[in-house]
Amino acid sequence: MDFAELAPDTSSYLGQVAYLQLCFFQSISNISATSKDLDATQTLSAAAGFALAKHQGLVAEIRRRGEDPTEVMAPFVPGIDRFLELTRGASVNESLLTLYVTQGFLDDFFIRLSDGLPSEIGARYASLLGADSGSAGIVELLTDAIAVDPKRAHFFAMCGRRLVGDTLLLAQSALNLEGHSKSDEERIEPVFTELIATHTRRMDALGLTA
Secondary structure (H helix, E strand, O other), X not given: OOHHHHOOOHHHHHHHHHHHHHHHHHHHHHHHHHOOOHHHHXXXXXXXXXXXHHHHHHHHHHHHOOOOHHHHHHHHHHHHHHHHHHOOOOOHHHHHHHHHHHHHHHHHXXXXXXXXXXXXXXXXXXXXXXXXXXXXXXXXXXXXXXXXOOOHHHHHHHHHHHHHHHHHHHHHHOOOOOOOOHHHHHOOHHHHHHHHHHHHHHHHOOOOOO
């Protein structure tokens, strides 16, 4: 079984990724609004702009198909909102870590899943999701926070492990597993292993153990 065979239909794919990018934009904007540091505000404003640009690009793709973006996103709002509530950080730095881990993982996941869509549109969607997200700036903010208080490193590492578990569950819920057996489901494990390996490198950039 090719992992691409588990891709949802095009509308479902677009609805999920478009709403996720909108949520990332809102989350970054909320973090930025609480920052009292001008440099951090500028960094976060840029990251919010990247997420909004991705959302707008995906909305344009939905409209290109003659569909209404709100209607296409609506079925995925409850599940994604529950995920966001479950992973919400209790502080600015926790919220930044949440964003860094979940946005990076889910962008990677949906880029990989785009292989299961018709080749021309799948490539366009992957290009949209693969655009800059401003993660380098977020890495700088988090590493600065760890440098100020090195004890945060252990806590951030634990948070990262919890976050990737919750994010894996959301990613798996996006797969079209109807008609596939338990043994087929187990064959998607190598893909998730690759995604976790990329997550590990992402944590390495923070000097943290995944």
